Amino acid sequence: MTSHREISLNYLILAVFSVVSLWPVVTILTSAFGPASSDAGAGIAGLHPENFAAAWEEGHFTQYMTTSVMVSTLVVVLAVVCSVLAGYAFGTMTFRGSGVLFYLFLLGIMVPAEVIVVPLFFDLRRLGLIDTIWAVALPQVAQSIAFGTYWMRTYFRSSNRSISEAARIDGASSGQILLRVQVPIARPAIVTLVVLLFMWTWNEFLIPLVMSPSGKMRTAPLGLAFFQGRYSTNTALMGAAAVLVALPVVIVYLFLQRHFIRGMVEGAVND
Amino acid sequence: MAPSSARSRAADRERRSGGRHSASHGHAALTPYLFILPAFSVYAALILYPLARAAQFSLFSWDTISPAVFVGFQNYVDLARNEELRNSFVHAFVLIFFYSVLPLSVGLVIAAILNRAKVRGMTFFRTVIFLPQVIAMVVVAVAWTRLYSTDGSINALLDLVGLGSLSRAWLGDYLFALPAVGLIGSWVETGLVTILLLAGMGRIPRNQYEAARLDGAGAVRQFFGVTLPSVRGEIAVALTLTIVAALRTFDLIYMTTQGGPGTSTTVPSYEVYYQAFQLSQVGTASAIGIALTILIFGINLVINRIADKATNDVAS
Numbered sequence: 001m002t003s004h005r006e007i008s009l010n011y012l013i014l015a016v017f018s019v020v021s022l023w024p025v026v027t028i029l030t031s032a033f034g035p036a037s038s039d040a041g042a043g044i045a046g047l048h049p050e051n052f053a054a055a056w057e058e059g060h061f062t063q064y065m066t067t068s069v070m071v072s073t074l075v076v077v078l079a080v081v082c083s084v085l086a087g088y089a090f091g092t093m094t095f096r097g098s099g100v101l102f103y104l105f106l107l108g109i110m111v112p113a114e115v116i117v118v119p120l121f122f123d124l125r126r127l128g129l130i131d132t133i134w135a136v137a138l139p140q141v142a143q144s145i146a147f148g149t150y151w152m153r154t155y156f157r158s159s160n161r162s163i164s165e166a167a168r169i170d171g172a173s174s175g176q177i178l179l180r181v182q183v184p185i186a187r188p189a190i191v192t193l194v195v196l197l198f199m200w201t202w203n204e205f206l207i208p209l210v211m212s213p214s215g216k217m218r219t220a221p222l223g224l225a226f227f228q229g230r231y232s233t234n235t236a237l238m239g240a241a242a243v244l245v246a247l248p249v250v251i252v253y254l255f256l257q258r259h260f261i262r263g264m265v266e267g268a269v270n271d
Numbered sequence: 272m273a274p275s276s277a278r279s280r281a282a283d284r285e286r287r288s289g290g291r292h293s294a295s296h297g298h299a300a301l302t303p304y305l306f307i308l309p310a311f312s313v314y315a316a317l318i319l320y321p322l323a324r325a326a327q328f329s330l331f332s333w334d335t336i337s338p339a340v341f342v343g344f345q346n347y348v349d350l351a352r353n354e355e356l357r358n359s360f361v362h363a364f365v366l367i368f369f370y371s372v373l374p375l376s377v378g379l380v381i382a383a384i385l386n387r388a389k390v391r392g393m394t395f396f397r398t399v400i401f402l403p404q405v406i407a408m409v410v411v412a413v414a415w416t417r418l419y420s421t422d423g424s425i426n427a428l429l430d431l432v433g434l435g436s437l438s439r440a441w442l443g444d445y446l447f448a449l450p451a452v453g454l455i456g457s458w459v460e461t462g463l464v465t466i467l468l469l470a471g472m473g474r475i476p477r478n479q480y481e482a483a484r485l486d487g488a489g490a491v492r493q494f495f496g497v498t499l500p501s502v503r504g505e506i507a508v509a510l511t512l513t514i515v516a517a518l519r520t521f522d523l524i525y526m527t528t529q530g531g532p533g534t535s536t537t538v539p540s541y542e543v544y545y546q547a548f549q550l551s552q553v554g555t556a557s558a559i560g561i562a563l564t565i566l567i568f569g570i571n572l573v574i575n576r577i578a579d580k581a582t583n584d585v586a587s
Contacts, residue, residue, distance in 0.1 A: 006387060006388045007388050010384065010385055010388050010390045011392075013381055013385065014385075014390070014392060014393075017396070017399075017400055017465075018395075018399045020458070021399050021400045021402060021403060021458075021462060022399060022402075023424070024403075024415055024417075024418060024458070025402065025406075025414065027414055027417055027418055027423075027424060028410070028413065028414040028417065031417060078313070081309070082309045082310035082313060085306045086306060086309075086310035086311070088306060089303040089304075089306035090307070093302065093303040095300075098303070101307065104314075104319070105314065108318045108319075110515075110564075110567055110568060111318055111322055111564060112519050112540070112560075112563055112567060114519065114540045114543045114544075114563055115322060115325045115557075115560030115563060115564045116317070116318060116322055116325060116560075117321075117543075117544075118325060118328065118543065118547045118553060118557055118560060119324035119328055119557070120317070120321045121547075121548075122335070122553070123321070123324065138313065138317055139317050139318075139321075141313055142314050142316070142317035142318045143318065145310045145313055146314060146318065149310055174302050174306070199405055202407070203406075203408065203409075205408065205409060205521065205522040205525070206521050209525075209544075213548075220407075221407050221408075221409040221410075221522070224407075224410065224413065225409055225525065225526060228413065228526065235417060238413055239413070242410045242413040242414065243410075245407055245409065246407055249405050249406070250405060250406065253402070254398075257397075257398050257401070260404075260405060261397065261401055261466060264404065264463065265463070265466050265467050265470060
């Protein structure tokens with residue numbers, strides 16, 4: 001019953017939407033590869049990849065990228081370990097207060113960073129933690145745990161129980177079963193969690209902005225904001241710096257896009 | 272973070288149906304609590320405790336130097352009286368139109384049309400339209416600042432179609448800066464909403480459309496009679512995700528307009544930061560933060576109530 005007209009219409013929509021989605025991306029890439037100044041020369045086939053080296057150097061991205069990698073690693077590792085443990089308990093064990101406790105975690109998915117960041121700044125300052133990696137990472141670990149616990153609980157509730165039963169009869173403890181039996185099977189769910197948390201942490205802006213006023217623990221997105229303050233008129237260097245900041249997540253996305261889309265879309269609907 | 276509280280609905284259902292497993296597995300009574308302890312300690316110390324502290328701060332007047340003075344609900348009264356702060360919430364509601372209503376309307380039409388005929392290239396299409404979701408908002412802001420600049424491609428496009436007289440510095444315009452920022456939000460959210468709806472529509476059995484067609488329903492009546500009722504759940508999730516994103520616009524404002532020109536693009540998220548860390552009005556900032564949190568909880572609750580009711584109506 002599908003007419004040629006309908007099929008053509010579909011292709012037209014796909015084309016228009018793809019162009020609109022890609023237009024800003026193409027714009028930024030064009031700036032990034034354009035000449036940085038009038039004496040930039042002809043470049044390589046008209047392109048100027050040297051902008052990336054210049055932006056990296058001028059923007060102190062060695063420091064910011066290192067900080068970003070450290071913060072992301074810390075957040076992902078701590079949050080995934082805590083979430084798997086908690087999600088396993090909520091998903092497979094019955095205990096008093098589990099309902100209320102789980103509800104508290106769900107609440108955390110909705111609490112905006114804006115409201116907690118103000119008291120956290122003053123309380124962490126009193127503890128001498130401001131401008132340390134802990135002030136930047138720990139609030140994000142907590143946010144990630146709220147989502148991660150929910151995510152892993154959903155997974156463990158639907159996971160195959162009989163394997164655990166068999167292991168239990170063999171005398172394995174809950175900890176051993178989780179580590180040796182359940183975690184290897186749960187790998188796809190854990191990978192999805194890892195890529196989502198990595199993306200959210202890498203792209204986070206408000207928490208590192210507030211928690212590192214001196215700039216000592218400035219992450220890559222903040223480096224870009226800082227860069228914009230000084231180089232806003234140099235579109236080539238700005239473009240190159242922006243591409244550098246976006247690149248790590250985009251690369252992971254291109255390889256593992258099904259995990260991104262499943263995590264953010266299908267996971268939200270299917271439960 | 273992407274909050275979703277269609278999730279809390281699912282949790283509710285699960286809880287009512289009761290846990291599947293009894294405690295007879297011989298767990299030591301403490302085991303589950305030990306498993307939860309690390310997650311709960313971090314979560315309680317860095318989300319629950321600060322949330323309570325924010326509520327406490329919001330009842331004080333504190334400039335970070337002199338001692339804090341208890342003022343009761345005065346900060347909230349000021350919030351309602353101060354035109355600039357009140358407007359920041361009005362701006363947030365304008366952004367909801369651009370982040371939520373517009374992407375949902377466009378997404379519904381696009382997904383419905385795409386769902387009627389299967390075409391090739393859908394995987395590529397999904398990858399492309401989801402891309403704005405994974406690009407850091409600061410980078411999105413840099414790209415769009417470029418597009419909106421006086422020599423950017425928006426103005427070039429207007430020139431091309433003979434509307435060159437309309438061209439301007441969009442983000443510096445009192446009237447157009449807010450819609451301009453809003454459209455960036457539309458660009459970010461439309462792909463997500465469309466993919467959500469496509470997934471939902473893909474699950475509708477084909478024979479429902481056959482039946483409607485036999486009843487003489489055209490494309491439009493099929494859309495309202497079959498498609499729309501079937502994707503209620505997806506619409507609820509899409510609304511929740513995008514409204515929360517609109518209410519939490521911070522990076523974008525910080526990078527593109529800093530609330531200006533004047534105060535024409537201030538939003539609650541930006542005001543929290545500005546009041547607390549630029550003006551040292553910690554009480555006011557906390558009151559805005561708490562108001563924002565209540566608003567987000569409230570909207571989540573209302574959307575889920577409506578979605579639940581609609582689902583029950585269909586079921587009965």
